[in-house]
Structures are given as structure tokens and as C-alpha cells.
Amino acid sequence: MARRSSFSDGQVPLFDAAPPGAVLPQGARVPSYIEGHRDRLRDRFSNGGADAMPDYELLELILFRSVRRGDVKPLARRLIDRFGDLNGVLSAASARLAETEGVGPAILHDLRLIEAAAHRMARGRVMRRPVLSSWQMLLDYCQTAMAHRETEQFRVFYLDRKNVLVADEAQAQGTVDHVPVYPREILKRALELNASALILVHNHPSGDPTPSEADITMTRQIEAAAAALGLTLHDHLVIGKGREVSFRSEGYL
Helix, strand or coil: CCCCEEEECCCCCCCCCCCCCCCCCCCCCCCHHHHHHHHHHHHHHHHHCCCCCCHHHHHHHHHHHHCCCCCCHHHHHHHHHHHCCHHHHHHCCHHHHHCCCCCCHHHHHHHHHHHHHHHHHHHHCCCCCECHHHHHHHHHHHHHHHCCCCCCEEEEEEECCCCEEEEEEEEEECCCCEEEECHHHHHHHHHHCCCCEEEEEEECCCCCCCCCHHHHHHHHHHHHHHHHCCCEEEEEEEECCCCEEEHHHHCCC
């Protein structure tokens, strides 16, 4: 039997009687200052791109598609205040997003769709490419996919003999400070894929990517088991918020 182990670690009211986050009633005329604000934001994005726009304004542009009428700036600010930045909003669990005043099914659907598209784009930049020549893109993908998760996730990147990334698979989901890891299943999958090397990845929801003793111990166990099968463990990345730790760079491997 495989040994089970673990890694640690809306809208502003238009009238006084309207509640925060209210949407204009059907047929009501949209005040010109709201329409003007939307047009100005769209023009700024079209002419200057996203670099000069803060996260809450980019989020407003997204919310325009979900909430066709009304002022979404207060909602965008509430979401950024609660989840930290745009990545945090897009990565937040649907249940937590739904707790935010003004967030309904249409907004949840659009945020999940944009999150999925962002992950697919980041993944597409690294799949079927040599890892060494796309290392920063690999780190960017890990940050996009894992840094803002509220629970731990354990992933494995499988590489061929030329160190081309041939598979990216989530092996396990965990809690806020624990994820089960099954070395036998990891190595069995490597053999099924005819992989020659592995990169392990997991996140720390706390935001601090410092490896725990359990992280280090389990990594060395997987390294030894992989070597016995002729497989190479290139690295283990621990993903935090905005930064990551490489076991190889830190001397743990």
C-alpha cells in the first residue's frame, strides 16, 4: 500500500433609499456621470493599456460586463479590500466571493471564466517547452495558479528526456496547512507518462513559502524513490504570495 505523507505548512446607491450595491431598476435612466465614467475607463484601457491602471479599475472593467447598469466602483473596491489585489479576487473561492455585498451569480460566473482563461494562458506558455528556457514563465504560471489558493495543493510537472514539460497534474488537494502526498502514485504516473524527471510544486496559503521540516523530509524521500527508478527530481517549488522557494537553489536537493 502507498504510504500517505503530507506537506505542511452593487454599486453605489443612486438614491438615499437604495441599499449599497443596488442595481438600477429596469427601465430607469442611467445617470450621465456613470456612463461617462465607464466610457473614460474604457478609453484609458484602449489607449494606454493596463499598466497605468490600478487593480480596482481593471476589476471595474470586468464588472461592467457582469453589471450592465449602475456604478460598480464601490463593489470593485470592496473586493480588492477584502482579497488584496486582482489576482486575489480572481482566485478567491466562490463561496467567499458570494459573501461580498453586490456579488451575484453573473459576477461569479464571469470571474470564474476569467480565472480559467488566465490559468489556461499561463499554462500554455510552458507546456511542451524546455523547462530551462522557460523557467520564469513556469514560475509565473505557478504564481497565477496557486499563490492565492486558500488551501494547499500539490502538483507535479513531468518532463521528458530533453526536459520538455509533458504533463502538469494536480496530485492532491488539502487544507489550509496540510496536503496529502502519495509518493507511489507520483512515481507510478511518471512511469505511465514515460517521464524522465519531475518537478514538485505546492503552495503555502499563509503566503510564506519557507519549507517546513515535513516538506524537506518528504522531498528527500521522493528524491530517493525516484532515483531508484532512474528518475530525476529536478526541484521542489513552494509557492507563496508573490515569491517562491526553490529547494534546488536553497540547497535542500
